[in-house]
Amino acid sequence: MSQNYSLLSEVDTPVLPKLYVTVHPEGAAVVSTHPSRPSLNPHWNSNLTFSCSATSTITLRLYHATRFPLLRHDRLLGVCITRVEDLLNRCSSENTIALELKADSQVSGRVSVLLTTLEKAAQNAALEMQKNAKRLGRVPGAIIAVESVVGAGASAAQMNLAGALEQVISRVDFIVRIGDELSKVHPYARTAWNVLTSVYKAVKQQREADESVVELVQTLIHVYSFQEQAGFLLQKIKPLEDTLVKIAEETVECANFIQEYTDLGFSERTIQTTFLNKNEAKIEDHKKALSKLKEDFDRGLALQTTSSVNNLEQSRLLDTLDRFRYDASLRAECLDGTRVEILRKITDRLDSRSKPTNILWLSGVAGSGKSTIATSVSEHFRRLGRLGAFIFFTRNDEASSKPRVVLHNIVYGLAASNPRLRDAICTAISRDAALVTAPIRTQFEQLLQKPLVSVLPDVRDSEPIIIILDALDECSNESRKELVSLIANHFSTLPSIFCFFITSRPEAEFIASFRSGHHAEQFPLPLPSTGRDDDILLYIGDCMDHVWAKNPSLGDTLSKEDVIVQLADKSGGLFIWAATACKFIDAYNPEGKFKLLLDRDFAPESRLDGLYTTALQNAGPWNENDFQDQALRVLSAIVLGKAHLTQEAIDSLLGLKRGTSSRILEYLGCVVQRASDQTVRVLHASFTDYLTDRVRSGKFPWHLKFNMCGLENSHLLNHEIPDLPDRIERSLSPELRYASSYWSDHLLEGEHDDKMIQELGGFVQAHLLHWLEILSLRGQMNLARGMLEAAWSSVQVCKTTQAFF
Numbered sequence: 001m002s003q004n005y006s007l008l009s010e011v012d013t014p015v016l017p018k019l020y021v022t023v024h025p026e027g028a029a030v031v032s033t034h035p036s037r038p039s040l041n042p043h044w045n046s047n048l049t050f051s052c053s054a055t056s057t058i059t060l061r062l063y064h065a066t067r068f069p070l071l072r073h074d075r076l077l078g079v080c081i082t083r084v085e086d087l088l089n090r091c092s093s094e095n096t097i098a099l100e101l102k103a104d105s106q107v108s109g110r111v112s113v114l115l116t117t118l119e120k121a122a123q124n125a126a127l128e129m130q131k132n133a134k135r136l137g138r139v140p141g142a143i144i145a146v147e148s149v150v151g152a153g154a155s156a157a158q159m160n161l162a163g164a165l166e167q168v169i170s171r172v173d174f175i176v177r178i179g180d181e182l183s184k185v186h187p188y189a190r191t192a193w194n195v196l197t198s199v200y201k202a203v204k205q206q207r208e209a210d211e212s213v214v215e216l217v218q219t220l221i222h223v224y225s226f227q228e229q230a231g232f233l234l235q236k237i238k239p240l241e242d243t244l245v246k247i248a249e250e251t252v253e254c255a256n257f258i259q260e261y262t263d264l265g266f267s268e269r270t271i272q273t274t275f276l277n278k279n280e281a282k283i284e285d286h287k288k289a290l291s292k293l294k295e296d297f298d299r300g301l302a303l304q305t306t307s308s309v310n311n312l313e314q315s316r317l318l319d320t321l322d323r324f325r326y327d328a329s330l331r332a333e334c335l336d337g338t339r340v341e342i343l344r345k346i347t348d349r350l351d352s353r354s355k356p357t358n359i360l361w362l363s364g365v366a367g368s369g370k371s372t373i374a375t376s377v378s379e380h381f382r383r384l385g386r387l388g389a390f391i392f393f394t395r396n397d398e399a400s401s402k403p404r405v406v407l408h409n410i411v412y413g414l415a416a417s418n419p420r421l422r423d424a425i426c427t428a429i430s431r432d433a434a435l436v437t438a439p440i441r442t443q444f445e446q447l448l449q450k451p452l453v454s455v456l457p458d459v460r461d462s463e464p465i466i467i468i469l470d471a472l473d474e475c476s477n478e479s480r481k482e483l484v485s486l487i488a489n490h491f492s493t494l495p496s497i498f499c500f501f502i503t504s505r506p507e508a509e510f511i512a513s514f515r516s517g518h519h520a521e522q523f524p525l526p527l528p529s530t531g532r533d534d535d536i537l538l539y540i541g542d543c544m545d546h547v548w549a550k551n552p553s554l555g556d557t558l559s560k561e562d563v564i565v566q567l568a569d570k571s572g573g574l575f576i577w578a579a580t581a582c583k584f585i586d587a588y589n590p591e592g593k594f595k596l597l598l599d600r601d602f603a604p605e606s607r608l609d610g611l612y613t614t615a616l617q618n619a620g621p622w623n624e625n626d627f628q629d630q631a632l633r634v635l636s637a638i639v640l641g642k643a644h645l646t647q648e649a650i651d652s653l654l655g656l657k658r659g660t661s662s663r664i665l666e667y668l669g670c671v672v673q674r675a676s677d678q679t680v681r682v683l684h685a686s687f688t689d690y691l692t693d694r695v696r697s698g699k700f701p702w703h704l705k706f707n708m709c710g711l712e713n714s715h716l717l718n719h720e721i722p723d724l725p726d727r728i729e730r731s732l733s734p735e736l737r738y739a740s741s742y743w744s745d746h747l748l749e750g751e752h753d754d755k756m757i758q759e760l761g762g763f764v765q766a767h768l769l770h771w772l773e774i775l776s777l778r779g780q781m782n783l784a785r786g787m788l789e790a791a792w793s794s795v796q797v798c799k800t801t802q803a804f805f
């Protein structure tokens with residue numbers, strides 16, 4: 001065979017090609033040679049047999065077998081189409097003829113073939129072979145020898161069987177090689193490979209074979225043809241592993257059968273007519289089973305393609321929702337053994353089909369443990385696969401409580417929880433892409449209410465799906481009214497299978513909106529009025545076990561049990577007190593800390609204030625000006641910040657030396673924590689209340705006035721502004737981004753004096769345009785007007801205003 005090298009140059013690797021030829025007679029299955037050894041002039045010695053009429057066309061294709069079947073398909077190098085009768089006429093003698101293969105109308109190579117009728121081929125074979133050919137009665141039959149060098153005395157069927165076995169072995173071998181990925185299939189594939197290989201060896205020793213067995217092996221090749229299919233990817237067949245297991249099992253059956261069959265020997269078989277008939281029937285059964293499995297596999301592949309296209313489209317539609325990432329990774333669940341009764345009551349109630357309303361409202365005072373309960377409830381339903389959404393608000397995180405964001409998070413969570421809901425919600429968005437920005441009422445109706453009602457017939461008998469909104473009292477003032485109205489007036493109208501669990505402090509606004517028994521069923525979380533709280537005892541006990549394990553010498557002077565009981569009594573059932581106290585003790589000199597806590601005689605109502613006061617008093621050297629100044633500024637940035645900042649950002653924002661806030665925070669660990677994204681947050685919202693309330697902390701140095709003065713931020717915009725917005729976004733430090741978005745909030749909340757006005761004047765004169773440019777590049781120009789108006793209103797009160805504006 002000759003071959004133009006230009007074609008080979010299209011193959012990536014500069015190695016000799018592994019070539020094979022497929023022969024496709026019109027109306028019959030494709031047969032093919034095995035891939036050659038790498039060569040430009042290969043000899044296949046393949047006899048390929050097929051049945052077709054003399055007037056049929058016959059197509060030969062030359063391929064290069066790729067070395068990377070997972071990545072690309074075998075390369076077609078040339079095609080030749082002719083007619084069977086023409087070919088038979090040209091091959092009148094025993095000599096091969098050369099057929100031209102073409103690619104893009106150019107001759108790309110030649111392949112030498114010899115086409116004979118089966119009978120004619122058989123005349124040249126042994127007598128038994130002729131008998132066999134007649135017995136099989138494949139009329140009209142043809143045999144094509146592709147550059148064949150028929151072994152002396154070997155039958156065409158035998159040669160075909162060996163070639164076909166070789167092909168099927170290489171395909172099964174492929175499955176064996178990717179065994180890790182198809183672990184369920186692997187053992188069967190390996191067994192099939194072993195048996196087929198031993199059959200192959202046996203067949204090579206023999207001189208004869210039956211055509212029916214050749215056909216069976218060719219059916220196997222066809223079944224494994226998914227390896228050649230366009231775009232064959234492991235990910236695609238992985239989900240069809242169960243069907244593949246069945247295919248591999250059937251392959252093992254076939255391999256065993258072929259082994260038994262060949263073991264008996266051709267002559268033996270031909271004299272046992274009953275054996276032959278029985279086995280012809282068996283072969284037919286195997287072929288049928290294989291074809292059915294192939295159909296199942298192809299159907300699965302097609303379905304999978306359709307569903308992944310749908311999934312992609314649905315993901316795209318759901319991505320248009322404006323979601324907030326509520327990160328629950330730092331949230332604690334109830335300690336095992338605590339809150340058992342209330343958790344049971346809440347989950348039973350949420351599960352109940354006969355509730356007066358679909359909203360359950362857990363209310364309790366600050367720090368009583370509501371959020372921890374909400375987290376446990378959410379994880380309970382998550383484990384059951386029935387959590388629709390878990391949303392929790394954090395003070396100062398305005399983005400998390402926008403009604404649209406809350407609604408979109410619920411819609412998204414519900415879509416993820418149930419495929420029918422997903423379909424219904426995606427259909428709604430696909431019908432009207434602008435729905436996601438429509439007025440909130442319309443969004444509620446079209447994105448939530450309608451889809452939920454539409455799936456009701458399908459989910460009516462299912463268990464309720466739970467949506468949790470925790471710490472409603474912490475949602476921002478701007479959003480609160482609209483959000484509460486959305487919940488009370490609209491969420492309560494949704495089908496009762498969609499249940500809402502809401503927690504908040506018992507503020508008047510919520511009491512008015514969620515009138516018990518009407519819009520929401522109230523679940524109060526009372527503090528124990530008398531006696532010890534078992535849950536708190538358990539909790540403190542657990543913490544003290546830890547403290548004692550770290551400080552074994554504590555046992556010399558203190559009784560752990562006494563400490564636990566005394567701390568539990570002091571907590572008054574308030575979990576946040578217990579949690580903060582335990583953190584306070586679990587540090588340097590736990591014994592001293594414990595005594596400090598007990599020595600103070602706090603009035604019950606100021607228990608938490610007393611705790612925070614004691615904790616801070618002992619946290620660091622407040623009498624040292626440096627410490628006081630820096631600690632106050634760091635606390636301000638954490639407590640009053642409109643977004644969570646890292647220690648590095650706090651240092652830069654406050655103009656502190658790098659590492660200062662990290663050092664200060666070492667002292668404040670009992671009230672401040674670091675999140676996984678390295679931002680710093682207060683341990684509990686009640687600490688913010690305490691620090692900023694003049695009555696509660698006003699007489700102490702750590703009282704925070706809403707003022708971030710002291711920021712050296714009037715000259716923060718000191719680097720060149722690059723031309724591309726995304727480059728700028730990358731080059732803007734977090735503190736500069738923070739300052740440009742929130743400076744007016746702090747101005748509004750702060751106390752105004754002439755110094756501050758002077759600073760502001762300097763900023764306006766030197767950097768107003770820079771600031772506007774940052775807003776514009778970050779797509780926040782809509783903030784500019786409001787921020788300037790806020791600045792104007794806050795400076796009007798000062799006498800120096802005129803000088804600057």
Ligand SMILES: Nc1ncnc2c1ncn2[C@@H]1O[C@H](COP(=O)(O)OP(=O)(O)OP(=O)(O)O)[C@@H](O)[C@H]1O
Pocket residue numbers: 332333334335338339364365366367368369370371372373471504505535539575576579683684685686
């Ligand atoms: N059952 C519990 N097991 C372990 N720790 C708990 C438990 N309940 C509460 N805590 C601890 O007490 C602290 C305060 O609890 P939580 O934040 O749940 O109170 P809250 O009622 O939600 O407060 P707020 O009303 O201020 O939001 C939590 O940080 C947690 O560490």
